[in-house]
Amino acid sequence: DAGVIQSPRHEVTEMGQEVTLRCKPISGHDYLFWYRQTMMRGLELLIYFNNNVPIDDSGMPEDRFSAKMPNASFSTLKIQPSEPRDSAVYFCASSSTGNYGYTFGSGTRLTVV
């Protein structure tokens, strides 16, 4: 398996633009997580899905953030409109029932200017 695949690896965008981050979990994993990492706040859980259904989105910072998982092999995290304070590394991770060790993707480094 190629692991958890995230795209793009780097994204630079202007304030006010829409940003879409993508994630392909490991085949067979039924949990998918989105995290954000910043120097100030460390690693924060934004939202997680089980069997494509959002279970807990209490970590989503505000309404500008949305996440979807239309099928078992794809998820998106969208920021609209983006702001400079959204600059961070966004990680996607997946795991499976019965084997709860997380596998992280390589992350997307987002810079909003």
Add this chain to the structure above:
Amino acid sequence: GIQVEQSPPDLILQEGANSTLRCNFSDSVNNLQWFHQNPWGQLINLFYIPSGTKQNGRLSATTVATERYSLLYISSSQTTDSGVYFCAVAYNNDMRFGAGTRLTVKP
């Protein structure tokens, strides 16, 4: 929510030395994992260890759930062990990460 404290925040070792990293958590958990973030930013799962002891090569981990702490042991450290070590805990699936221990191994 569950609070996670890691110590020490920073650790500098000479190659070949041993070390112990600690993770304290504030509430009962059924999921505890240790991760290594390498200098390139990649997060690697080291152990899934809600209780008991596990070993993988030079690394081992012990979790005493009743006393709410976990320890990560690194023996015969190598320069490639440098990076940040995170402990993450959850009751159910909302994993919360500690602030990490930054380890620097000098040749």
